[in-house]
Amino acid sequence: MTERTQKSADRIMEAIRTLHEESPDKQITITAVCNIAEVSRNTIYRYHKDALERIRQLNKSSRPEPPTLKDTVDKLTRENRALTLRQEKLAALIDHYFSAWQEAKSKSEHQQRELAELRKLLRSAPKPING
Incomplete structure (x- = not known):
């Protein structure tokens, strides 16, 4: 992983944490993560599949049964x-x-x-x- 990719990954994960802490009961959207982390959607979908999985996990846990x-x-x-x-x-x-x-x-x-x-x-x- 390049330094640039690592910095993007750090910003993306920080954005996910921030969104989840601000509103744990709300769904986290890729758009919101992109806006906060200042990365494109393509960057997340192409290079950061782990971030996508984390968003899915958090969204699933915040969704009521x-x-x-x-x-x-x-x-x-x-x-x-x-x-x-x-x-x-x-x-x-x-x-x-x-x-x-x-x-x-x-x-x-x-x-x-x-x-x-x-x-x-x-x-x-x-x-x-x-x-």
């Missing part, structure tokens, strides 16, 4: 139960307000009828004579 099918089913089951419970509570609330509305409507209609009867009585009652 995908949930298993059982985990996904359990999560969806819990969410479904929670939604069903919310739906039942909402239905009960709607029933309550609908009943209250029906009761208020019935009372209002009853009062309207009573008022109509009272108006009729007032119209048919003899008028007092003012003297």
Whole structure:
């Protein structure tokens, strides 16, 4: 390895370390490494396969494990139960307000009828004579 290649390798590995330390949960990109190390993509792909492997390892370790099918089913089951419970509570609330509305409507209609009867009585009652 030439001195120039060694300096490039050192800058590349330092760039990889820096990116990983700054954001261990983020994926390291070749572009970011190239920008920090001030080398071309071709240099990395042609002469520094070890750096590519290191990036792959770090990216693989920073990637969360995908949930298993059982985990996904359990999560969806819990969410479904929670939604069903919310739906039942909402239905009960709607029933309550609908009943209250029906009761208020019935009372209002009853009062309207009573008022109509009272108006009729007032119209048919003899008028007092003012003297």
